Structure formats: C-alpha cells, structure tokens
Amino acid sequence: MLLWEETLFKNRELFELDHLPEHFLHREAQMSGLKFCIRPALQGARPVNALCLGPPGTGKTTAIFKLFEEIEAHSSKVVPVYVNCQMDYTRYAVFYQLYKKLFGHSPPPSGISFKRIFEKIARQSAEKSQVLVVALDDVNYLFHEREVDHVLYSLLRAHETFPGARMGVIAVLSEPSLRYVFDPRVTSVFQAEEIAFPLYTREEIRDILGRRVKLGFYSGVVSDEVLDLAVDYSEKSGDLRVGIDLLKRSGLSAEKRASKSIFAEDVHGSYQRSRLIHLTYALKSLKEDELKVLRLASEHESCRAGELFSLFHEETGAGYTRFHEILNKLDAIRLINTDFSGAGKRGRSRIVKVRYEPDEILSRIRPPA
Ligand SMILES: Nc1ncnc2c1ncn2[C@@H]1O[C@H](COP(=O)(O)OP(=O)(O)O)[C@@H](O)[C@H]1O
Ligand SMILES: [Mg+2]
Structure with a gap:
C-alpha cells in the first residue's frame, strides 16, 4: 500500500509537456542541420533560413529550444527570438516579441505603429551588429490573411532598407499537408533549407519514454510490460506527447488506487484522455x-x-x-x-x-x- 503522503514520482516535472528534456535523443541529424543554418550568423553574416517539417510530437519545438540554449551560451551577437505563432498570430504580435527580446522591455503602450516597431528593430540590428534568428513555431497560425507573407517579407528584406541589418528565420510547420503558397516576392527571399522531423520509430519511442520513466518514477513503478503499453499507444497516436501525458496520468491513476506500481488498467483507462491533448490545446487558441x-x-x-x-x-x-x-x-x-x-x-x-x-x-x- 502506498501511504497517502507518498508518491510514485521521483520528478513529476518531467511529465509536463513544456519540460525541456535534458537528453534529446535520436535527433542528431536535425540538430546538425539547424546548426549548419546558424553557423553564418555566428560569424556575423545572415543565417540560412530553415523550415522544420514534421507531424506533431516529433521534437521540432524541443530542437529549437535546444539550439537557442546553445546560441545564448556561445554568442551575444546572435539574438535568438522564439515566437509561438499560436499565441502571437499577427505580424504586429510577432514584431512585438522581437522588440521585447531586443530591447528588454515592451514597446511603448500608446499605440506605436507596426512600421515604427519594425524600424527600431532593424536599426538596432544594424547599429549593434546583432544577427536576429527568429523562430516562427507553428507558423500555420500566421497563414490567415497572409500575415506570414508580411512577416517574412519584412524580416528578410530588412537589410535592403537598413543596410547592416541581419535577420534569418526558422519556420516550423506541423502539417506538411497544409499547402500554403507564399507570395512570389516572399519566395524569392525565403529559400529555406528543409529539415525533416519524421515520426519516431517504435524503438526510438521506447528509448525516449524509457528514459523519462527512469528519471521520473521511482524504480519498480513501471514494469517493462507497462512501458510497452505506453509505447504502443504513443506509436498508435503518432505523437510522443500522448505517450508522455499517458505516463503521467497512469502514475496519478495508480496513486489514486494507493498502488505502489502502475498496472495495465491505469494505462488503458488514461488513454481516453491523453489521446485528446491536441484538441484541448487547439481549443485554447480560439x-x-x-x-x-x-x-x-x-x-x-x-x-x-x-x-x-x-x-x-x-x-x-x-x-x-x-x-x-x-x-x-x-x-x-x-x-x-x-x-x-x-x-x-x-x-x-x-x-x-x-x-x-x-x-x-x-x-x-x-x-x-
Ligand atoms: N527526442 C526526444 N527526446 C526526448 N523527449 C522528446 C524528444 N522529442 C520530443 N520529446 C518530447 O515530446 C514532447 C513533444 O515534443 P515537441 O518538441 O514539442 O514536438 P513538436 O514541436 O514536433 O510538436 C515534448 O514534451 C518533448 O519534451
Ligand atoms: Mg511544437
């Protein structure tokens, strides 16, 4: 019996979806692809633009965070800016984030125009010789009203109006089936290196979830059989997030029964909720x-x-x-x-x-x- 104040989790944090994993397994090729794009920026030139493509839960956002962590540790001339387009889905909102990152505070609240914000950013980049690397995560949220064309056009042609301004873009797209046709004027400047994030194989999923289990639960809580079950469901849904969320819910479900280990029933019972995490997430943005x-x-x-x-x-x-x-x-x-x-x-x-x-x-x- 599990006592009421006891827990199965050694570190519950590891099962939160915004947790940045210490070990980023099976994504070496993608990470070196991204680093290749960034290398010119470290030497003061404009970076190569990149487009990360792959279904949800294949590590795209994690790859960006890992990359940005490294950039921040190595260079003060390269300024990485992460934009979650689900939250910031207009060109104004995107440049608002850029401004905040570059100047360390929000733009003046009294209705500053897009043009002014943009000019300040571009001028700062040129004068301070800072190279901006802008990640537009889940860029499909900018597809409405062609916002994305405006954002890319402004960023990638900034040096024409502000010589010395250097900016590059890493766009992230989860739905390769979304066929967005960029404006021709954008296509001519956004020639991106494509970096593919394929679905993880079963072995890779087992490896990744196994690592989480080892770090996140006390030993003996998750048997091989239970881990395999979580891997099955994760593979079936195609999204690693489902597997991670499933482990958390299964752990909570076992705790509720005051059990010292997770049973198959905990996993089966939790799947109905875990498989809907996309839906829950998407609804928040409406x-x-x-x-x-x-x-x-x-x-x-x-x-x-x-x-x-x-x-x-x-x-x-x-x-x-x-x-x-x-x-x-x-x-x-x-x-x-x-x-x-x-x-x-x-x-x-x-x-x-x-x-x-x-x-x-x-x-x-x-x-x-
Ligand atoms: N290779 C990996 N190793 C460890 N954890 C991973 C790996 N890939 C993804 N994850 C985890 O899976 C979840 C989804 O990853 P994420 O990067 O958000 O995917 P995407 O942006 O492609 O939808 C996150 O919680 C992340 O920590
Ligand atoms: Mg993502």
Whole structure:
C-alpha cells in the first residue's frame, strides 16, 4: 500500500509537456542541420533560413529550444527570438516579441505603429551588429490573411532598407499537408533549407519514454510490460506527447488506487484522455466567434459551408468574409476538414466535417453565453 503522503514520482516535472528534456535523443541529424543554418550568423553574416517539417510530437519545438540554449551560451551577437505563432498570430504580435527580446522591455503602450516597431528593430540590428534568428513555431497560425507573407517579407528584406541589418528565420510547420503558397516576392527571399522531423520509430519511442520513466518514477513503478503499453499507444497516436501525458496520468491513476506500481488498467483507462491533448490545446487558441463556428459544425455533421454560414449569421450577424476566415483557421489547425466533395445542387460546394467525435468537441466548449 502506498501511504497517502507518498508518491510514485521521483520528478513529476518531467511529465509536463513544456519540460525541456535534458537528453534529446535520436535527433542528431536535425540538430546538425539547424546548426549548419546558424553557423553564418555566428560569424556575423545572415543565417540560412530553415523550415522544420514534421507531424506533431516529433521534437521540432524541443530542437529549437535546444539550439537557442546553445546560441545564448556561445554568442551575444546572435539574438535568438522564439515566437509561438499560436499565441502571437499577427505580424504586429510577432514584431512585438522581437522588440521585447531586443530591447528588454515592451514597446511603448500608446499605440506605436507596426512600421515604427519594425524600424527600431532593424536599426538596432544594424547599429549593434546583432544577427536576429527568429523562430516562427507553428507558423500555420500566421497563414490567415497572409500575415506570414508580411512577416517574412519584412524580416528578410530588412537589410535592403537598413543596410547592416541581419535577420534569418526558422519556420516550423506541423502539417506538411497544409499547402500554403507564399507570395512570389516572399519566395524569392525565403529559400529555406528543409529539415525533416519524421515520426519516431517504435524503438526510438521506447528509448525516449524509457528514459523519462527512469528519471521520473521511482524504480519498480513501471514494469517493462507497462512501458510497452505506453509505447504502443504513443506509436498508435503518432505523437510522443500522448505517450508522455499517458505516463503521467497512469502514475496519478495508480496513486489514486494507493498502488505502489502502475498496472495495465491505469494505462488503458488514461488513454481516453491523453489521446485528446491536441484538441484541448487547439481549443485554447480560439476566439468566441471561432468557437461558435466549431460548435455549429459539431452540431451539424458534414454540413455544407453555405448552410453553416446561414446558421452562424443568424446567431451573430457576422458577414461571410469573417466566416470564411474562421473556416480557414479551423482547417489550418486541423479541427475541421473542408473538402470540395461531390457535386451539390448548385455546383461544387464545400463540406465541413469536424475531425473529432462531435461530442468530444461539444463537451469541451461551453455553450454560448
Ligand atoms: N527526442 C526526444 N527526446 C526526448 N523527449 C522528446 C524528444 N522529442 C520530443 N520529446 C518530447 O515530446 C514532447 C513533444 O515534443 P515537441 O518538441 O514539442 O514536438 P513538436 O514541436 O514536433 O510538436 C515534448 O514534451 C518533448 O519534451
Ligand atoms: Mg511544437
């Protein structure tokens, strides 16, 4: 029996998804690819741009953090700036982060224009001979209204207006199937080295999860059989995050039973929640009207876009342009699918389908106030 004040976790922190692992296994090729891109920056030149591509949970964000850790330890002339585009999804927000990192404080609150922020950043880079390396993580969140074109264009042509300004971009994209076509003026400056993050193999997953278990749980808590089960589920979902979250929940579930070790039932029982971590994460980024469209799409399975718009318009009075934007965003973050399927009565029409069980979505979003 586990006493009430006892725990199975040696270090529970290790199972939080924002924990930066000390050992970053099986990503040597990707790390050296990234370092190759950064090398010119360490010598004061503009870095090679990079595009990291791979499904969720393949270590892309971790690779950026590891790289930036090293840059900060080695150079004060290279300034790495991490931007999570899910949080900062407009060009203004992106440059706001750049400004903060470069100057150590926020831009003046009294409505400073994008142009002014940009000029200050570019001038600082030129005058202080600082090379900016900007990571745009989950860059698909900038695809709406072509924000990404503006961001890349500004960053990568800064030296034309501010000679001496040096900036490079590492873009990260989780959905290779998202076909975004950059503006031709961007394509001519954003010639990125592609770095692929393939799914981990079963052996690699076992290695990575095994390491976490060893560091995070007391010995004897996780048997080989239980570890294999977590590896199975992690492999099945294709996302390492699911495996890590599953280990945490299984540990908590065993503690709840006052058991000194995790049983297979703990793992099976926890999987139902762990497999939905994407959904939970994606929902956090939605605004009220976006949640409304998602709710309507969940309530009316496989609905035509036109019908969905009527429902949305009835509830909110909003116009088609906004509706269209929302559909594109929900599609970009993989909450819905909008395919032109088959011929409708009035020609081809888009069919909107949610990518989860409608109830799984509905139970997570509150009804409209
Ligand atoms: N090679 C690895 N070794 C150890 N932990 C890893 C590795 N790859 C990913 N992780 C862990 O898996 C989770 C997801 O990784 P992350 O870098 O966020 O993936 P992505 O950005 O590709 O979606 C994180 O909690 C991270 O610590
Ligand atoms: Mg990531």
